Amino acid sequence: MDATSPILLFDSGVGGLTVLDELRKVLPDAPVIYAADVAGLPYGTKSEAEVAARVAGLLGRMAERYQPRLICIACNTASTIALGMVRDVLETPIVGTVPAIKPAAALTKTGVFGLLGTEATMRQRYVDDLEHAFAVGKRLLRHGANGLVPLAEAKLRGERVRIDDVADSAKGLMLQAHGSDIDTIVLACTHFPLLEQELREAFGQGVEFVHGAQGIARRIAHLTEGQPFARSTGDCAITTGALANFERLAPAFAERGIDRLERF
Structure with a gap:
């Protein structure tokens, strides 16, 4: 080598x-x-x-x-x-x-956890297989938040990113049935941890974020x-x-x- x-x-x-x-x-x-x-x-x-x-x-x-x-x-x-x-x-x-569904399923206390990623990731059979393998007895809610990608890129360029814009892109997760019970969210896009601070403000301090880096x-x-x-x-x-x-x-x-x- x-x-x-x-x-x-x-x-x-x-x-x-x-x-x-x-x-x-x-x-x-x-x-x-x-x-x-x-x-x-x-x-x-x-x-x-x-x-x-x-x-x-x-x-x-x-x-x-x-x-x-x-x-x-x-x-x-x-x-x-x-x-x-x-x-x-x-x-x-x-x-x-791959989305960190396994550790998130083990971490959730309410039994309801979320998955934020791109729309393309959300519809993959790979994600279905991870859910079936590691989230039995739990409820996984998914939301494709494509709008978070350009916001993360903008933040890294030093531009100001508004909390409201982050919240608008991600709020579809909490608006689903049982969304208010979510206590853990998988950040299933490597861009999204760049916005973890803004996501914490958008979702509240009671929510834990998990990613696979x-x-x-x-x-x-x-x-x-x-x-x-x-x-x-x-x-x-x-x-x-x-x-x-x-x-x-x-x-x-x-x-x-x-x-x-x-x-x-």
Whole structure:
């Protein structure tokens, strides 16, 4: 294993930075390439066929160019739709991102918990299977909150995000039957933890939020255990969109040790 071979973190935008934050804690020396498919954003409004074809195609080309030791699809929508396909076509180890339904079902005291994600994630059979496996006897309420994705991206650019806008995008969860009994909410989009403070204000302090970034980081650490890590250059972030727009996020990337931003 080449010690400079990077871990590739892939997301539709900047939500995967929540995974990078946790990965830095367990593998601080690992070289990282952060890949944002900004040109394809948002995934939540696309068809399953569109997402699967786009993600598989991009990751195939990125794997060929950057030769990563491991790829993390740090996006719930892409993972629930395309994870199996990507694993079938690439030899590189792949770590996906799935909704943290299992820990949330164990955490809820009322027996009613919520799932916030994109509309595309909400309708996946993968989510149904997780509910049937881990939430027997519990009530899981789902809501597709596509509007939270651009709000999270705006916050990371340093723009002001109104609590009312966050609440409007997410309120469909609580307005359902038994919604007032929700005490735990799964943030099933890696963008959403960026808005956890605003979501706490919107839902109240009595609600716990659960997401999978820590578990994903631990899984990556486990799969790369014993491998050497070394950086030949600084870590890099790449975008499929306009570089000028991506550079508006430079301060957020710099906070995470990424100083090079490039167009893929």
